[in-house]
Amino acid sequence: MRALQWTGPEKVQINDIPVPDIGPTDLLVKVGAAGVCHSDLTLVNFPIQLREDPLTLGHEIAGSIEAIGSDVNGREIGERGVVYLFWTCGVCRECVSGNENVCLAAGRVAMPPCPGLTIEGGMSEYVRIPASAFVPIGDLDFIQAAPVADAALTAYHAIRGAREALRPGGTAVAIGIGGLGHVAVQILNAISGVRVIAVDHVPEKLALAADCGADLGILSGDDTAEQILYLTGGRGADAVFDFVGADATAKLACETVAPNGAYRMVGIGGGAPEITAGPAGGPGWPWGATVRKSLGGTRADLHACVALAQAGKLHMEVERFDLAEGPEAFRRLDAGQIRGRAVLVP
Ligand SMILES: [Zn+2]
Ligand SMILES: [Zn+2]
Numbered sequence: 587m588r589a590l591q592w593t594g595p596e597k598v599q600i601n602d603i604p605v606p607d608i609g610p611t612d613l614l615v616k617v618g619a620a621g622v623c624h625s626d627l628t629l630v631n632f633p634i635q636l637r638e639d640p641l642t643l644g645h646e647i648a649g650s651i652e653a654i655g656s657d658v659n660g661r662e663i664g665e666r667g668v669v670y671l672f673w674t675c676g677v678c679r680e681c682v683s684g685n686e687n688v689c690l691a692a693g694r695v696a697m698p699p700c701p702g703l704t705i706e707g708g709m710s711e712y713v714r715i716p717a718s719a720f721v722p723i724g725d726l727d728f729i730q731a732a733p734v735a736d737a738a739l740t741a742y743h744a745i746r747g748a749r750e751a752l753r754p755g756g757t758a759v760a761i762g763i764g765g766l767g768h769v770a771v772q773i774l775n776a777i778s779g780v781r782v783i784a785v786d787h788v789p790e791k792l793a794l795a796a797d798c799g800a801d802l803g804i805l806s807g808d809d810t811a812e813q814i815l816y817l818t819g820g821r822g823a824d825a826v827f828d829f830v831g832a833d834a835t836a837k838l839a840c841e842t843v844a845p846n847g848a849y850r851m852v853g854i855g856g857g858a859p860e861i862t863a864g865p866a867g868g869p870g871w872p873w874g875a876t877v878r879k880s881l882g883g884t885r886a887d888l889h890a891c892v893a894l895a896q897a898g899k900l901h902m903e904v905e906r907f908d909l910a911e912g913p914e915a916f917r918r919l920d921a922g923q924i925r926g927r928a929v930l931v932p
Contacts, residue, residue, distance in 0.1 A: 589710035590912035590930065591640035592630050598913045601640060606706065606714040613661060613717045614653035615669065618728030620708045621646030621904075622915050622928040623736055623765065625854055629703055630916060643912075644930075645671045645701050647708030647715075648723065648731035658717040666726070668735040668892065669708065670719040670885050672698040687743070687882045697854075697881065709912060711932045721888050726895055733765060733902040733927040736882070738891040740852060741770035741829075743883030745777070746890075748825045748848035751876075754779030757818050759842060760800070762829035763791040765927040766852060768903055770827055771798040776899040780824065783817065785810060785838070794903060794925060811841040822847060822872065831855020846874035854881070904929045 591601045608614045626643050629636075647669040654661050674681050674689035681689050692698040701707040701715070723731045745752070752758060758778070760770050763786045774782050775798075783802045784795030792803035804813050814823060822844035828835045829852050836857030843849045851857060861871045883891075894900045903926025907915040915928040 587711035588909060588932065589642040590644070590909060591642050593640045594635050595633055596631055598630055598643070598916050600910055600912065603642070603710070605712050608653060608655050608714050610655045610657040611717055612655045612714050613651050613658065613720055615647065615649040615708070615713050615715055615720070616652040617647060617649040617708050617711060617713055617932050618666075619648050619732040620644040620930045620932075621732040621736065621765070622912075622919055622930060624919070625703060627916065627920055628854055631920075641702075642706040642708075642710050642713075643702045644707035644709030644713070645703055646732045646736040647701065647713060648728040648735065649708070649713070651720070652712060655717060661717060661720065665722060666724065666728070667720045667722045668731050668888070669701065669713070669715050670721055670888050671700050671736055671739070671882060673701065673705065673716055673719055674698045676718060684884050684886050686884055709909065709930055721885070721892060723892055724896060726892070729904055729906060729929050729931065730895065730902050731892075732929050733769070733904065734891050734895050734900070735888065737765040737902070737927055738769045738773070738895070738900055739883040739888050740880070741766045741827075742773050742891050743887045744827055744850045744852045744880040745770060745773050746887065747878055747880060748827075748850055749778070751824045751846065751848040752778040752780050753824070756780045756824035757783060758825040758827065759783045759785060759814060759823040760795070760827050760829065761785045761835050761838065763795040764829065764924070767829040768794050768798050768926050769900060770829065771795050771800045772900050773894065775799040776894055783814065783823065788922065790925065798901075798903075806838075811838055814842040818844065821845070824848070825850065827852055828857065829853065831857045833857055840871055843872060843875045845872040847872065849875060849877045851877065851879045902927055906931060
């Protein structure tokens with residue numbers, strides 16, 4: 587089968603590899619679509635060789651069941667679904683509490699095992715998955731469903747974790763209207779009742795945010811913080827979701843979050859915010875505000891995202907590429923030229 591593989595720093599190519607064997611608790615999934623995520627770029631652009639063997643990329647996977655392991659119950663050949671992206675132990679205190687994204691086995695700061703980042707992923711014709719990772723999607727289109735498995739999941743988890751700050755009449759800011767940000771705007775509209783302000787440095791991305799239901803858009807510049815404070819009566823935003831993860835966006839979040847507000851760092855970008863416990867004078871960190879470094883989401887979050895998509899409340903803006911065009915999709919994402927999510931179709 588064909589697979590898009592990472593073969594070394596900044597090297598992505600199509601290789602012919604064997605269709606994977608499956609074990610007794612696995613499924614073989616025929617891939618219908620696989621989304622391209624910024625995390626893929628972070629891995630591909632990593633300056634050193636992290637492993638000897640090529641790695642098949644892809645952690646945003648939708649497809650249908652092609653083969654079923656001998657010990658798996660309750661699944662059918664041909665069933666359609668998405669793949670939950672953390673393949674965790676399933677039995678530790680965190681996993682059984684529904685916090686698979688912080689599975690104990692991952693240690694303190696590592697990520698749990700994830701297809702396409704640490705295990706063979708789904709930018710290929712077939713992928714082996716643990717049966718427990720399969721979440722049915724009914725008749726949802728594969729190209730729409732693939733980004734639900736991460737772009738929607740990760741945005742939803744960050745928003746759900748800030749729900750106490752999200753009250754009707756309040757304001758949320760979404761920084762970065764890419765794959766995650768454009769979905770986050772829709773999720774905020776679907777579940778919170780807050781006013782949504784989108785921030786991006788590209789006018790077309792603010793237009794996408796408006797299409798997704800954002801109430802206001804701010805083209806980022808030197809006065810972005812001032813504008814947000816002006817729009818919130820000097821108080822700041824009740825929640826600030828940073829989907830970019832850079833020092834400049836971390837600074838913006840610290841300068842614009844409200845007292846008791848929620849600042850959420852989403853994904854594995856970066857950004858080092860300056861936060862102080864000192865008295866909150868000037869543009870300092872306000873009283874009561876919380877910060878959370880949010881990774882992916884839980885299995886329950888994925889079920890919620892699938893339900894929102896099935897109810898027609900989430901529309902993924904996608905650019906479709908054939909699997910063979912994968913390297914081009916990576917290049918365009920790296921250049922900031924993808925509207926919404928790039929999705930590969932084998
Ligand atoms: Zn991702
Ligand atoms: Zn666990």
